[in-house]
Amino acid sequence: MKERGILIVVSGFSGAGKGTIMKELLKRYDNYALSVSATTRQPREGEADGREYFFKTVQEFEKMIAKEELIEYARYVDNYYGTPRAYVEEKLSAGRDVILEIEIQGALKVKEKFPETVLLFVTPPGAKVLKERLEGRGTEGADVIRSRMARACEEAEGMDRYDYLVINDDLMTCVEEVHQIIRGEHRKSFRNKRLIENIRQELAELNK
């Protein structure tokens, strides 16, 4: 029987490099799957239903909420975003470790509902590096950078509620660390209750 996958929630400061880490992780190892969110916002050019997002009408989305088909959801500006339970469940049952990239409120809600979830927080080695990275993108104005830095300050308050802290200094080291964390988690005793039970029964048999 295939070992069940682990649900991994990844959060981190904007500019910490979450997206790049996850992309590299999926490229390098085949045990991971990215969760696909549902949203009511309009698809942008090049986005495909079921790949970038599951695109839903407001009515459909609210029906999913009512039927508890979402692990978590939130409303940003005028749109809903949420994590469909069925998709995640299917991947976990198939033994894939499912990565869910959401912000802290959502992360804590997921952990509350599913305590076996692993919460990862990605951070640059320091706040100055974070600011430099945001500035270095060259695409954001000073206002946006200021608001991101203010937001980071708020987010930092929740860092210690995550299980693990991953420092994205060198990308490859960081990807390796995330992988080590997840491999280690698979060996947690509480995730191997059946194995423990089997060994106990076998030992009892042999000692008869």
Add this chain to the structure above:
Amino acid sequence: MKERGILIVVSGFSGAGKGTIMKELLKRYDNYALSVSATTRQPREGEADGREYFFKTVQEFEKMIAKEELIEYARYVDNYYGTPRAYVEEKLSAGRDVILEIEIQGALKVKEKFPETVLLFVTPPGAKVLKERLEGRGTEGADVIRSRMARACEEAEGMDRYDYLVINDDLMTCVEEVHQIIRGEHRKSFRNKRLIENIRQELAELNK
């Protein structure tokens, strides 16, 4: 500043291959150190003080107990065995992950005193394999094997009190898993409080 090492307690059934795993781990990676026990038993040929054991008189040992210089200790037959705190502390401060191989009662005592300790339990993939390995050694009589199997049955009751369960099926895979577990543990948020505090302070500074 060097990151503090982690205290790792390893237990497991006799015949599970703990010794071989630890030896290979130390050979392959340089972040580990084996704890050296103190004992009142006589040195055997080839054993050196401070390498296999710290050899102590009963009086010396009991003084160590009285002065709380031992992390844990136990008496087997007529001899004391214990873990000197100073040695472990020195290695941890130097950033080494210290491995302590003791049985379950000792392991749980250590975890109680030092909750940041990682408890690992090593098991073969099943009880039949365990019996075959004990028999395969060819050095033990049927009585010894029977008593080891009975002891394994007792030890299995405590398996789920360990943090991690490592299955020694293939040695190299198993060594790699132990290493992944420890690397992952270093990234736990509660082991990185200072880093979190630094980032919070830096962010607060930059947001002034």
